[in-house]
Amino acid sequence: MSENRPFSKSLNMLRSANLRPTRQRLALTKLLFDGGDRHVTAEDLHEDAVVNGVRVSLATIYNTLHQFTAAGLLREVMVTSEKSYFDTNIAPHHHFFIEDAQRLVDIPGDQIAIANLPKAPEGTEIRSVDVVIRLAST
Amino acid sequence: MSENRPFSKSLNMLRSANLRPTRQRLALTKLLFDGGDRHVTAEDLHEDAVVNGVRVSLATIYNTLHQFTAAGLLREVMVTSEKSYFDTNIAPHHHFFIEDAQRLVDIPGDQIAIANLPKAPEGTEIRSVDVVIRLAST
DNA sequence: ATAGCTGCAAATGCTTTGCAAGGCC
DNA sequence: GGCCTTGCAAAGCATTTGCAGCTAT
Numbered sequence: 001m002s003e004n005r006p007f008s009k010s011l012n013m014l015r016s017a018n019l020r021p022t023r024q025r026l027a028l029t030k031l032l033f034d035g036g037d038r039h040v041t042a043e044d045l046h047e048d049a050v051v052n053g054v055r056v057s058l059a060t061i062y063n064t065l066h067q068f069t070a071a072g073l074l075r076e077v078m079v080t081s082e083k084s085y086f087d088t089n090i091a092p093h094h095h096f097f098i099e100d101a102q103r104l105v106d107i108p109g110d111q112i113a114i115a116n117l118p119k120a121p122e123g124t125e126i127r128s129v130d131v132v133i134r135l136a137s138t
Numbered sequence: 139m140s141e142n143r144p145f146s147k148s149l150n151m152l153r154s155a156n157l158r159p160t161r162q163r164l165a166l167t168k169l170l171f172d173g174g175d176r177h178v179t180a181e182d183l184h185e186d187a188v189v190n191g192v193r194v195s196l197a198t199i200y201n202t203l204h205q206f207t208a209a210g211l212l213r214e215v216m217v218t219s220e221k222s223y224f225d226t227n228i229a230p231h232h233h234f235f236i237e238d239a240q241r242l243v244d245i246p247g248d249q250i251a252i253a254n255l256p257k258a259p260e261g262t263e264i265r266s267v268d269v270v271i272r273l274a275s276t
Numbered sequence: 277a278t279a280g281c282t283g284c285a286a287a288t289g290c291t292t293t294g295c296a297a298g299g300c301c
Numbered sequence: 302g303g304c305c306t307t308g309c310a311a312a313g314c315a316t317t318t319g320c321a322g323c324t325a326t
Contacts, residue, residue, distance in 0.1 A: 115251040135262040
C-alpha cells in the first residue's frame with residue numbers, strides 16, 4: 001500500500017509502544033510485521049536482518065524481542081527448551097508444532113475450544129491458556 | 139507396602155525398560171516414583187539425591203532423565219526455555235504453571251476437554267496435545 | 277544536553293560430550 | 302571378559318550483561 005512511506009506503520013507501532021524509533025528497531029519492526037504472521041527465533045531474525053542488509057547485533061535482537069514482548073507487540077511461545085520462539089500474532093490462538101522441522105504454525109483462535117476449564121487455585125489467576133499440538137510426519 | 143524389599147518396584151521398572159539396574163538408576167527411580175507425582179528439573183533431582191545420601195553426578199542425572207523419558211517412564215513438559223521439567227505422571231493430563239514459583243501442578247486428565255480439535259495437516263499426525271495454563275498470584 | 281540505545285565481548289546457566297575408570301551380566 | 306554406565310571436567314549453546322560509544326529528542 002504505502003510504498004512511498006514504507007516505515008510509517010513501523011514508526012507508529014514503535015511510538016505507541018513508547019520505544020524510540022531507532023534505525024535497528026525500525027528495520028526489525030518492518031521485518032517482523034510486514035507480510036503475514038511469523039514465528040521467529042532470535043537467530044532467525046538476525047539472519048533475516050543480515051540477508052536484508054540490516055546491521056544489527058545479536059544482542060540487540062534479543063533486547064528488541066524482549067522489549068517488543070513486554071510492550072505487547074510480540075508473544076513468546078514455549079515449545080522447546082532449546083530456543084525461544086516469538087509470534088507476531090498476538091491475537092488469542094494456539095499452535096501446531098511440527099517437530100521434524102521445528103516449525104510453529106498457528107491454529108486460528110476459534111478453531112479450538114476448551115471445555116471444563118478448571119478454575120485457578122486459590123490466590124491465583126489465569127494469565128494464559130496455551131495449547132500446543134505436536135505433530136510428526138507420517 | 140513392601141518395606142522389606144524397598145527396591146523391588148524400582149527393579150521391575152528398570153528391567154521392563156531394558157535398563158541395567160545400576161546403583162544410581164535404582165536410587166533415582168526410587169526418588170522419582172516413590173510417593174506421588176513429581177515434576178522435577180535435573181537440578182531438583184540432583185539435590186534430592188545429595189540430600190538423601192545418593193552419590194550421583196549431574197551428568198548421570200541428565201542421562202538418566204533422558205533415558206527414562208525415551209523409555210516412557212517419564213514425560214518432558216515444556217514450560218520455560220530456561221529449564222526442562224520431567225513429569226513422573228505419564229497418563230494423559232495437562233498442567234498449571236505457577237509462574238511466580240516456577241512450579242508445575244497437574245490438572246487431572248478428565249478435567250479439561252478440547253472441542254473442535256483441528257485435524258493434523260496433510261502428511262502429519264498428532265503426537266500430543268499439551269495444555270498449559272499459566273497462573274500468577276493475585 | 278541527556279536519557280536511552282547499540283555493539284562487542286565476556287560472562288552465565290543449562291545441558292551435552294569425551295574419555296578413563298568402574299560395575300553388571 | 303565384554304559391554305554398558307558413571308563421573309569428571311571440558312565443551313557447547315542460547316541468552317544475558319557490562320560498559321564505552323553513539324543517537325534520538
